Amino acid sequence: MSLDRSDVEKIAHLARLAVSESELEAVAGDLSNILNLVEQMSSADTVGVTPMAHPLHMAQRLREDQVTETDQREHFQSTAPATENGLYLVPRVIE
Amino acid sequence: MHDKSIVQLAAGLRSGEFSSVDLTQAFLDRIGRYDGILNSFITVAEQSALKSAEEADQRLRSGTATPLTGIPIAHKDIFCSDGVKTSCGSRMLDNFIAPYDATVVTRFKQAGAVMLGKTNMDEFAMGSSNETSYYGPVRNPWDQASVPGGSSGGSAAAVAARLCVAATGTDTGGSIRQPAALCGLTGLKPTYGRVSRYGMIAFASSLDQGGPLTRSAADAAAMLQVMAGFDPRDSTSADRSVPDYSGSLEDEIAGLRIGLPKEYFGEGLDPAVARSVEQAVDEYRRLGAELKEISLPNSALAIPTYYVVAPAECSSNLARFDGVRFGYRCDDPKDLEDLYKRSRGEGFGAEVKRRILIGTYALSAGYYDAYYLKAQQIRKLISDDFRSAFEQVDVVMGPTAPGTAFAIGEKADDPISMYLSDIYTIAANLAGLPAVSIPVAPVGGKPVGLQIIGNYFQEGRLLNAAHRFQQVTEWHLARPELFYKEDKP
Secondary structure: OOOOHHHHHHHHHHOOOOOOHHHHHHHHHHHHHHHHHHHHHHHOOOOOOOOOOOOOOOOOOOOOOOOOOOOOHHHHHOOOOOEEOOEEOOOOOOO | OOOOOHHHHHHHHHHOOOOHHHHHHHHHHHHHHHHHHHOOEEEEOHHHHHHHHHHHHHHHHHOOOOOOOOOEEEEEOOEOEOOEEOOOOOHHHOOOEOOOOOHHHHHHHHHOOEEEEEEOOOHHHOOOOOOOOOOOOOOEOOEOOEOOOOOOHHHHHHHHOOOOOEEEEEOOOOOOHHHHHHHOOEEEEOOOOOEOOOOEOOOOOOOOOEEEEEOOHHHHHHHHHHHEOOOOOOOOOOOOOOOOOHHHOOOOOOOOEEEEEHHHHOOOOOHHHHHHHHHHHHHHHHOOOEEEEEOOOOHHHHHHHHHHHHHHHHHHHHHHOOOOOOOOOOOOOOOHHHHHHHHHHHHOOHHHHHHHHHHHHHHOOOOOHHHHHHHHHHHHHHHHHHHHHHHHOOEEEEEOOOOOOOEOOOOOOOHHHHHHHHOOOHHHHHHOOOEEEEEEEEEOOEEEEEEEEEOOOOHHHHHHHHHHHHHHOOHHHOOOHHHOOOOOO
């Protein structure tokens, strides 16, 4: 499996990750090498094998639908890059 | 003072031989003296450490102390610690002061342990050499030109150089055991779900597990006793009682059935490392254990499978770093998409980006079955290999890593060769099993680790087997001399 520059551009867009023009070639090479390693999986016969989603085959635990956390908005927003009136600020989305 | 075990230190604190403030100051002094060479700490929390030490001394006087009260430890910088920078080794979180404590941190606080600081690590725990850290590589105390292993490389180097008594780490594919092996320590990855992941910054959620890095199995037992247990805040936390790990250290091991997987002693293993491991296994035979060659036929598939599962889960977990709510934000974003892309592009390092991209690709439309689903199926096969093995034997033994500590820079530009250093450790994560690495005879002056893998929730048995070995050998007592000059008064 080999990826080219345009594949990397597409994946990087899906991941919302800036990859510069100058890095594209090298990244494509690295990712292709990793996919070649991963390709070894095809040697395994997995017909009828149940995929393992959890090491202990446990079901996700559910809790009562009750409020357990207190409101700490200001505390948690103190680490945010930009906030105003309790809201997170981002560049204008709607003109 | 800095060479004593947790049990010895606890006794010294109780007899009044020294106070926790003395002890804490002694370790802070050692960090000040030696960490310029090692770079094992990202943050040294001097003031809060001394304050905790004073509180610990009060607790010792009032008789409410636990075995860990007043003991100076360090946390891997992946565990959120309230009011203290928690970087995860990344530029992305260089400005992040955690607003809450991880459960592991809370438990050590409740036990009265003193946190000296936060240790260096591969960025977001992705690496096997500690070279992907935004804060620069950590040096191996045994050979400063070599890596300490990773991703818990800072914790390993700090414990090995006696800059703290013990440290926490996390292990997604070997990140506790491999640095323990390369630095001559005891490093335990517990059963998946044994230690809470709440507040432990997620890399691959179905594989991540916290555990201790210590100088002995007895210390590891004391540390795990604090770390282990059910946590309602972690939905994958195991709701079952925690045994007395220190209490079972001395159990008899005569008759212990040890499985030696032939796949762990084949091509790719340094012959000198193989000899060390075989010597150690022979010691177990002298202790009355029974050896049996076994097969884990799907072993070769562990690395390929891991490099689908781990990146896929990482691409999903690391989506939270978007430059909006916390962490790094790029300058002058022109729109929201630019903000996301450049904050992430500038905030993450090369290895993290590679894994996010691989994971995104593996989970993208049309590829899910071929990659993620296939990997989850092979995971079942690998897990079944162990299931059959544990019908015949009690524990599985082999090397922790295929070689000794490699030179800084040696594998940094070759991701694949770096990935192969986790060839023997990854399977335990995929299967969710507990495993410990303990030091055996070194090769060329560098430590070597023996890995012992156990069945689910058999941490007590692993520590028992490790402790019994350490009672009749002295490899775990070896110390890097440079960092061991007795402190001048």
